[in-house]
Amino acid sequence: MPDQKFSYLLRLADNATVLSQRLSEWCGKGPALEEDMALSNVALDLLGQARFWYSYAGEIEGAGRDEDAMAFLRDAHDFRNLLLVEQPNGTYADTLARQFYFDVWHFLLLQKLTASTDPRIAAVAEKSLKEVSYHARRSGDLVVRLGDGSEQSHAMMQAALDELWMYTGEMFQPDATDEAMAAQGIAPDLASLRAPWLKHVGEVFSEATLVLPPENAWMQKGGKQGVHTEHLGYLLAEMQFLQRAYPGATW
Amino acid sequence: MPDQKFSYLLRLADNATVLSQRLSEWCGKGPALEEDMALSNVALDLLGQARFWYSYAGEIEGAGRDEDAMAFLRDAHDFRNLLLVEQPNGTYADTLARQFYFDVWHFLLLQKLTASTDPRIAAVAEKSLKEVSYHARRSGDLVVRLGDGSEQSHAMMQAALDELWMYTGEMFQPDATDEAMAAQGIAPDLASLRAPWLKHVGEVFSEATLVLPPENAWMQKGGKQGVHTEHLGYLLAEMQFLQRAYPGATW
Amino acid sequence: DEQERVFQQRIDEGIKIEAKDWMPEAYRKTLIRQISQHAHSEIVGQLPEGNWVTRAPTLKRKSILLAKIQDEAGHGLYLYSAAETLGVSRDQLLADLHSGKAKYSSIFNYPTLTWADMGAIGWLVDGSAIINQIPLCRCSYGPYARAMIRVCKEESFHARQGYDIMLSLCRGTPEQKQMAQDALNRWWWPSLMMFGPSDALSVNSAQSSAWRIKLFSNDELRQKMVDQTVPQAEYLGLTVPDPDLKWNEQTQHYDFGEIDWEEFNNVLKGNGPCNRERLRARVKAYEDGAWFRDGLVAHAEKQERRKAQAAA
């Protein structure tokens, strides 16, 4: 079923695109030069991954859409990213919280994808895994240092992590596409990532002297099915402006 | 010279469009319900004026562009509005300061335009003048009440008015288009508006116990020639999204 | 007690209660809750539509939408004024909204994701609101009834404008029609939920009925909305997202599927997609505007003092 694989690849690609877009909004405005550089690094890795996933999706679709057609010429309801990654940057604590939740999940997912029955997916996952294992180490490390830092940094990290918690449920909730991918061995059973994610996140929280939000909290969902928050439309209007305003131009 | 008249009409239309866009960003977020309603009123008046000016400009151009083609399908460098009106909303004091400077100028300009040798311009000016005389009364009144209000409101109004002062010079600086319009009696000599503007603004400042910024301060310019600040591009990316993303659709 | 008996008799005779009339404390409280909840809904309701004002696709649509939202602010004003006749201040009502103590219509906790949502809100949400509100034009409390008359007149205008947006989309490109269908899919069930829990679960209705501040049951009104809306959807060529929906020849009404009350209760509890954003946006607007309101008060006081000094 190439359609399901196409949808699945779009999810991977859109997550990477949207999150890298958010990160690049920080450009030149981070709390320290070193952070500016590190965020750019993560954004660049994600952009690179997005390009691989889009290209493969475009080939499967076979309609001649390249990576840029995918990224710049689809409207919000066609985007398949998690709600988490489209949330606004907020403070740097919010940005870190978003990154940490995503990185750990992303790492666990890519780890499984290296064993995909689709050799191209396995290969991209292999390459990406190296990058993302650094991302997850970095964001986890910062959560620990800021959680177990000053009174203010502790409070800010806790608030940010609480705030975004409700967007984490979607990462582990398989729908028909996820199930089809799992059945074919292309992707792992999403629900199986939840326990290791909770374990890792819990350990970081504990080292950071932070309190884990309740596991059974109400969770938002919809991103993977194209039902987003109000934020995505604005992000895309900005990101897609040139391609929309000058259709067919080469840049 | 229809080309010069076309350019001139775009300036009038773009001022109204861009300022109404900024005002509509306040929608539902003003400091009091009465303000929400008043701002919407002003925005609606400006939108109505923009539509008249665009339609006339489109007819003069004769290329079949309607009001929406003008508003939604031109990029920033083709916009001819004053830098003042594209400045971000900031606090409500910033929004009021921007509105006050513009309203007083707009009123003086429309007053002269009612005597335009172009009967259609005269007619639109006549109709708009009633609306704008209310705008100018309202914003002047608020500047007085807030300037001569609490310590905080005084400080905020003074800061906002100082901040935007450098964008007021352009309103009185004629270029070739302005001169051509003045020569044909279509529009007044722009420089002639400066004295009455300064007089009125000065009186309001004085009643508001505010200090007028130095008359000879350095002034920014470029809006009328299409050289804008970095803010306009973002405003247009948002405003134009649907027309750009769904070319040719009817709404 | 005698006062209450006379009060109820006036209501039964269809005589309006006015602000200065005696009224039972429970009547006053119920009305304050109901009117302020309605006012808050108008105010919060500006936000989901405000989300598309800056992205309206034409200057004309932008004007219409902006004017509509302006009307909603106006409705908020009438309704706060009506509530104020019952001896509570607008500031107190807003404080209750901001603290989460007072509610507003749950429908505004859903996001507006495409331009078609501006159509769907006008058509379905304003449509439902009108069905809810028209009876209230005849309710027992005079200031409320009179406010509702003004509100309903404008709302019906809004509902028509919303339907007109849907019509343009459905006659437009396939993408536009898809947008319209998607909006109907997302707003249909929440609009049905606007009428509140089914009668079996509804509390306090009997007393409110006796007081004539609730004139029809939730389920009656909901049925009315379905009966009115389904043919409109058909005319648009859209599919109502309810597989159980069908015309019942016997009852001469549409039968429709079970409402997901778990979702309803969750949104009510604060778990809707936008509860947090909506309330925060209002609180922020209020707090950011404090200096402005204080400044105007300070000026008015200065003017008073000056007048007093001049007179002395």
Place this chain on the structure above:
Amino acid sequence: DEQERVFQQRIDEGIKIEAKDWMPEAYRKTLIRQISQHAHSEIVGQLPEGNWVTRAPTLKRKSILLAKIQDEAGHGLYLYSAAETLGVSRDQLLADLHSGKAKYSSIFNYPTLTWADMGAIGWLVDGSAIINQIPLCRCSYGPYARAMIRVCKEESFHARQGYDIMLSLCRGTPEQKQMAQDALNRWWWPSLMMFGPSDALSVNSAQSSAWRIKLFSNDELRQKMVDQTVPQAEYLGLTVPDPDLKWNEQTQHYDFGEIDWEEFNNVLKGNGPCNRERLRARVKAYEDGAWFRDGLVAHAEKQERRKAQAAA
């Protein structure tokens, strides 16, 4: 004095001065000013380009631009480190930037208005920067010279990327070519001004020359930029916005028009289109980030204490 004589002799012999070497106070101060101004320019210079990262037209262009800005942050780091070898802290240098005491290159006070500005900045601004900086790879102060070697290598890459953007635009649609021409029009003169006032008006150059921290005059470098850039513009099919520009067979250089030094001085004085925004953006970033930096320090101190306790 003898120390100064020996110091000057080392310089004259081309021996690098290192951080621990004795140096005249004026040399140290001049270097701190020059290096930190350069570092600040890298940091502030992120902002005009950052303005288009979120709107880059393709994923590839976005990556290249983001990587470029990342390099600039890196250059800032090297340069702050080089300045720190002279006994001043990065925090102190940043405080001077934020208070307006220290300067950064005026070129970054111009707005980036279209995507073509990303091309023009790479081509003209980085191009001019390289011409300015290449001689500094051989300057007398070792840490500065070594930082410049790394910087220049990356800058020349950036300049090529900028030219490549211009090339794509000039080979693109008429609108794109127009965008490119417009960018050249706006960036040409400010780029020439990057080399500073003409030699006749330049102060302090003699001493800096003797110290080998200024190796060519402003006008020499500016001429080099013009000579190098005009043929590139011709290849692009763009017109340099200078009616007085023409090849001079005798001098084998381009003659060019008078620079508007009033504009230059005005931008320097703070009246450029973006002076206020740029500085505010940096100050805001720094202030908003205080809790973050403080949190990391607090954590490090805790860790130290824990280690000390474990050892005790």
